Amino acid sequence: KIRVAVFASGDGSNFQALLDNEDLVCEIVLLVCDNPGAKVIERAENAGIPTYVFDPNEYKSKLEYELHLLKALVNAEVRWMFLAGYMRILSPLLVEVGEDRILNIHPSLLPAFPGKDAIKQALEAGVEKTGVTVHYVDEGIDTGRIVAQEEVEILPNDTEKTLKERIQRVEHRLYPQVINDVLIEFSKYDKGI
Numbered sequence: 575k576i577r578v579a580v581f582a583s584g585d586g587s588n589f590q591a592l593l594d595n596e597d598l599v600c601e602i603v604l605l606v607c608d609n610p611g612a613k614v615i616e617r618a619e620n621a622g623i624p625t626y627v628f629d630p631n632e633y634k635s636k637l638e639y640e641l642h643l644l645k646a647l648v649n650a651e652v653r654w655m656f657l658a659g660y661m662r663i664l665s666p667l668l669v670e671v672g673e674d675r676i677l678n679i680h681p682s683l684l685p686a687f688p689g690k691d692a693i694k695q696a697l698e699a700g701v702e703k704t705g706v707t708v709h710y711v712d713e714g715i716d717t718g719r720i721v722a723q724e725e726v727e728i729l730p731n732d733t734e735k736t737l738k739e740r741i742q743r744v745e746h747r748l749y750p751q752v753i754n755d756v757l758i759e760f761s762k763y764d765k766g767i
């Protein structure tokens with residue numbers, strides 16, 4: 575199986591959905607977390623998945639902590655990276671190393687509402703629908719090539735909480751499915767060297 579790392583910063587419900595999906599064609603060999611208090615760490619520990627947890631405040635620069643992180647990714651022989659609620663922009667270094675092998679899931683129909691608080695942004699904009707996007711990660715903020723999108727209707731009485739629940743239900747189904755599609759497609763062309 576293809577060895578992958580999942581990156582998350584908080585609750586980790588998307589990480590959990592990947593763990594729980596029995597059809598996943600990859601093996602999660604590392605959880606990367608930039609928030610030592612995050613619930614997602616507990617989820618990894620319960621599942622016996624190794625973790626790489628760091629506190630960015632303890633480093634002088636992004637380059638410094640990413641060099642350490644890179645070492646952990648290389649040691650774990652990680653081939654693909656899946657961002658799932660990782661609330662930090664990757665440096666050009668990691669994007670370059672990951673070279674079209676990094677996906678992210680975002681709770682809006684990109685290019686609408688990039689960055690933080692996408693659900694709140696959609697509610698405040700008064701639009702009738704929003705959704706979920708899975709895309710490749712490049713050096714911009716949620717600007718990489720889109721792989722899949724699914725719409726979620728915004729209902730008149732929606733609050734951030736209710737809309738988030740419906741969006742996440744879609745995310746938990748869509749992300750494992752798209753990851754599988756991308757990896758299966760990729761494996762057709764990756765004959766090694």
Ligand code: GAR
Pocket residue numbers: 582583584585586587588589658659660661679680681689690691692742745
């Ligand atoms: C997810 O809804 C994900 O789409 C979003 O954070 C949430 C994390 O939830 N990501 C972003 O907003 C990225 N800009 P989780 O920790 O329960 O998976």
